[in-house]
Every structure is written in C-alpha cells, then in structure tokens.
Amino acid sequence: MAHDSGSEHADRRASGALEAEIMAVLWSVGEPMTAGAVQSALAPGLAYKTVLTVLGRLHAKGMLERERVGRAHAYRPRQETAQASAEQMKTALDRGHDRAAVLQRFVQSLDPADEAALRSLLASGE
Known part of the structure; x- marks a missing residue:
C-alpha cells in the first residue's frame, strides 16, 4: 500500500x-x-x-x-495569475531578512531557459 x-x-x-x-x-x-x-x-x-x-x-x-x-x-x-505570482514573490522578498539571499535562491531554482529570460528582461530594463 x-x-x-x-x-x-x-x-x-x-x-x-x-x-x-x-x-x-x-x-x-x-x-x-x-x-x-x-x-x-x-x-x-x-x-x-x-x-x-x-x-x-x-x-x-x-x-x-x-x-x-x-x-x-x-x-x-x-491575467490575475501573473499578478498573483508577482505578489507572491514580493511577499517572499518582504518577509525575508536578506532580500539578496531570497533572490539568489529564486534564481538558483530556475531552469536555464527561465534564467536566460530573466537576464534578458533585466538587461532590457522592462
């Protein structure tokens, strides 16, 4: 069982x-x-x-x-699902004592394609 x-x-x-x-x-x-x-x-x-x-x-x-x-x-x-996901990430950042550590753990959890997409967004300033 x-x-x-x-x-x-x-x-x-x-x-x-x-x-x-x-x-x-x-x-x-x-x-x-x-x-x-x-x-x-x-x-x-x-x-x-x-x-x-x-x-x-x-x-x-x-x-x-x-x-x-x-x-x-x-x-x-x-559209609400994207907003809810963004709010969850913001809440996680706000609750963490070390925002950089929270972001680092998040980035480490991404697969290579998502990491590349995030880097591209950050580079473009969007």
Missing part, C-alpha cells in the same frame, strides 16, 4: 511540473492555444489526452480562461 502512495505522490509532482511547463508555453505565446498547439510546443512524446487533462485541471483551478474554437477549446492564462 505504501508503494501506491509513493507512486501517487510522484505522479502529482510530475503533474505539477507539467502544469508549470504548460503555463510557461501559454505565457510565452501570448495568445489562446488549443490543446494540440500546446502539445506541439512541448517535448515530443507527450500524449494529447494528457495535455488536455492538465489544461482542464488548470482551467478548473481558475488559472486559465478558455473559449470555443470550432469543436475545440483555446486556452489562455488569466
């Missing part, structure tokens, strides 16, 4: 990582995308049904808006 519980936990963690990847794709494109388009933008080998399930979960959580496009739905991040 313990083995099943561990497996569920691993599946949840993988699902959370996939949710983050899907949100990153949707934010980067900046326009509504169908499940097929999201699937094409992700790593090869990911099942369409898996992408559709995760999109449905994100919509149910209120992180995505969806609109009917033909027989499918197109998804886009709710």
Whole structure:
C-alpha cells in the first residue's frame, strides 16, 4: 500500500511540473492555444489526452480562461495569475531578512531557459 502512495505522490509532482511547463508555453505565446498547439510546443512524446487533462485541471483551478474554437477549446492564462505570482514573490522578498539571499535562491531554482529570460528582461530594463 505504501508503494501506491509513493507512486501517487510522484505522479502529482510530475503533474505539477507539467502544469508549470504548460503555463510557461501559454505565457510565452501570448495568445489562446488549443490543446494540440500546446502539445506541439512541448517535448515530443507527450500524449494529447494528457495535455488536455492538465489544461482542464488548470482551467478548473481558475488559472486559465478558455473559449470555443470550432469543436475545440483555446486556452489562455488569466491575467490575475501573473499578478498573483508577482505578489507572491514580493511577499517572499518582504518577509525575508536578506532580500539578496531570497533572490539568489529564486534564481538558483530556475531552469536555464527561465534564467536566460530573466537576464534578458533585466538587461532590457522592462
């Protein structure tokens, strides 16, 4: 029984990582995308049904808006989710005694693509 519980936990963690990847794709494109388009933008080998399930979960959580496009739905991040994420980061900075340490831990947790995007934003002054 313990083995099943561990497996569920691993599946949840993988699902959370996939949710983050899907949100990153949707934010980067900046326009509504169908499940097929999201699937094409992700790593090869990911099942369409898996992408559709995760999109449905994100919509149910209120992180995505969806609109009917033909027989499918197109998804886009709710603007409030970006604001909420920014506010969470600001709260973490405000609570920390050493703001530089909080920022350093955040940057160390980024994958290379996100780190490069952050560096580009900082360099451009946006």
